[in-house]
Amino acid sequence: MRNKIPCSAERLSLLDPPMIQGVVDRNAFHLGSQYLSENRVRIVEANEAQISSAVIGNSGLYEQTIRLKDGHLVSRCSCSLPEEPMCRHCIAVLLEYHRWVQPRTKKARQNPVPMSSEASNGNTVPPSNFTADLKLSEVMAFIEWLNPVMKALEKGERLPEQSHLSGDLAAWVQTIRTLDERRRESEEIQLTLESEQREREAYVERMTQQLQASMAEVKAAQSQLQHLQQEVAAYQDMFVKVAEIASEVGGYDSQMKTIAGELISKGTQLDKLANSFREVAVALKTIAKPGSTP
Ligand SMILES: [Zn+2]
Numbered sequence: 051m052r053n054k055i056p057c058s059a060e061r062l063s064l065l066d067p068p069m070i071q072g073v074v075d076r077n078a079f080h081l082g083s084q085y086l087s088e089n090r091v092r093i094v095e096a097n098e099a100q101i102s103s104a105v106i107g108n109s110g111l112y113e114q115t116i117r118l119k120d121g122h123l124v125s126r127c128s129c130s131l132p133e134e135p136m137c138r139h140c141i142a143v144l145l146e147y148h149r150w151v152q153p154r155t156k157k158a159r160q161n162p163v164p165m166s167s168e169a170s171n172g173n174t175v176p177p178s179n180f181t182a183d184l185k186l187s188e189v190m191a192f193i194e195w196l197n198p199v200m201k202a203l204e205k206g207e208r209l210p211e212q213s214h215l216s217g218d219l220a221a222w223v224q225t226i227r228t229l230d231e232r233r234r235e236s237e238e239i240q241l242t243l244e245s246e247q248r249e250r251e252a253y254v255e256r257m258t259q260q261l262q263a264s265m266a267e268v269k270a271a272q273s274q275l276q277h278l279q280q281e282v283a284a285y286q287d288m289f290v291k292v293a294e295i296a297s298e299v300g301g302y303d304s305q306m307k308t309i310a311g312e313l314i315s316k317g318t319q320l321d322k323l324a325n326s327f328r329e330v331a332v333a334l335k336t337i338a339k340p341g342s343t344p
Pocket residue numbers: 051112127128129130131137138139140
């Protein structure tokens with residue numbers, strides 16, 4: 051899907067969740083937020099003008115390119131969802147990007163800068179209190195805080211709180227904490243990915259076994275088929291022989307009929323001959339009688 055929305059923001063980080071929500075479809079926004087919370091978004095490459103990313107959707111991995119160009123937000127996703135003006139994947143990516151840049155823009159936000167899309171008139175140059183004097187006591191507190199932080203980092207534990215600092219030092223503390231959270235999230239993602247990979251490997255193994263079993267079945271079926279073919283060939287031979295015998299029997303039958311016909315005609319002739327003999331005998335008797343009586 052490719053979409054183009056007019057957008058006056060000059061940087062992608064200016065697109066905050068409420069602003070995105072105000073523009074996109076309600077249901078798509080809900081699903082995009084859900085994808086974000088389920089860690090399904092991977093930002094491959096990003097800057098303030100363009101994001102390349104991938105999102106694990108419900109039926110596969112989709113790739114997105116989102117960029118700001120000539121007063122428009124142009125989004126492209128490899129999915130085919132009809133969601134307008136932007137699919138849930140692109141929404142999830144924009145939300146993830148916003149979350150991703152938060153630690154960097156935090157400082158800017160502490161000094162209120164209008165975040166509406168209309169307000170981006172030039173880069174947000176940090177106001178004057180950015181260079182406010184650092185109090186020595188706060189610097190010492192910060193350094194003191196760093197000690198347990200190093201230990202916690204070594205042990206992989208959560209970083210200790212530090213709420214007594216202000217200004218830049220507080221921002222630094224927040225940045226360190228955010229980076230640590232990111233690291234934890236990455237580790238969690240890595241663990242999830244590893245377990246997913248193990249599951250996939252097990253699945254592939256199962257499939258391979260099934261495939262092997264199926265191939266063995268196919269082989270068995272093929273050899274059965276060969277047997278059947280041989281039997282069919284043997285039956286065909288037998289059938290040819292039976293047909294030959296049947297035709298021979300037919301020949302004999304017609305010969306028998308001919309012979310029987312001949313016998314019948316001979317019988318008739320013999321009957322006629324016998325009658326002739328009888329007539330001759332009667333005639334002879336008639337002739338002999340007058341001769342003997344005189
Ligand atoms: Zn999509």
